[in-house]
Amino acid sequence: xxxxxxPNLRFGFITGLLxxxxxxxxxxxxxxxxxxxxxxxxxxxxxxxxxxxxxxxDSLSKVAAEKEEAFMKLYASIQEKYKKGELxxxxxxxxxxxxxxxxxELQAFEKNAxxxxxxxxxxxxxxxxxxxxxxxxxxAKEGGYSLIFDTSSGAMLHADEKDDVTQLxxxxxxx
Numbered sequence: 119x120x121x122x123x124x125p126n127l128r129f130g131f132i133t134g135l136l137x138x139x140x141x142x143x144x145x146x147x148x149x150x151x152x153x154x155x156x157x158x159x160x161x162x163x164x165x166x167x168x169x170x171x172x173x174x175x176d177s178l179s180k181v182a183a184e185k186e187e188a189f190m191k192l193y194a195s196i197q198e199k200y201k202k203g204e205l206x207x208x209x210x211x212x213x214x215x216x217x218x219x220x221x222x223e224l225q226a227f228e229k230n231a232x233x234x235x236x237x238x239x240x241x242x243x244x245x246x247x248x249x250x251x252x253x254x255x256x257x258a259k260e261g262g263y264s265l266i267f268d269t270s271s272g273a274m275l276h277a278d279e280k281d282d283v284t285q286l287x288x289x290x291x292x293x
Contacts, residue, residue, distance in 0.1 A: 150261070152267075152275070153268065154250065155270040155271075158246065163249070167243055167246060171242055175235050182228055182231055185224050186224060189217075192216075192220060193217060254266055254276050263278070264277070
């Protein structure tokens with residue numbers, strides 16, 4: 119091949135490559151953002167959920183306080199009997215074992231109450247979040263947004279499926 123033809127071949131190859139790649143670069147992406155926390159606060163359902171959650175948390179706190187009060191009364195009773203010498207060494211040991219068991223039960227209840235509170239919060243807020251996310255999806259579709267981000271957390275709330283490169287990455291990884 120002559121040296122005159124070689125530059126033309128390179129130019130043709132580069133031009134062809136640019137023509138193939140250029141449409142991908144010229145594709146316009148539309149990005150949006152919102153503050154999910156602010157949207158959540160604006161909905162009346164959130165206020166209702168917060169009120170229900172407070173009532174639930176208050177009921178758990180009341181039960182925890184009652185259990186703690188019962189524990190403290192038992193502790194005071196055992197301590198008084200011990201000071202008066204009304205307990206044998208075996209009874210003292212049994213009382214200490216019983217107190218340790220009751221304290222563990224109280225701690226387990228408190229942890230369980232926290233878990234129950236978190237589950238209840240999720241039960242109440244998940245439908246509200248689903249409603250917001252459905253609205254975001256509708257706005258994204260109507261407005262042609264490729265990505266919508268949450269400014270309160272930096273999380274992506276919407277990603278256009280056509281921009282998903284998972285299969286390409288799997289192929290690159292040999293999967």
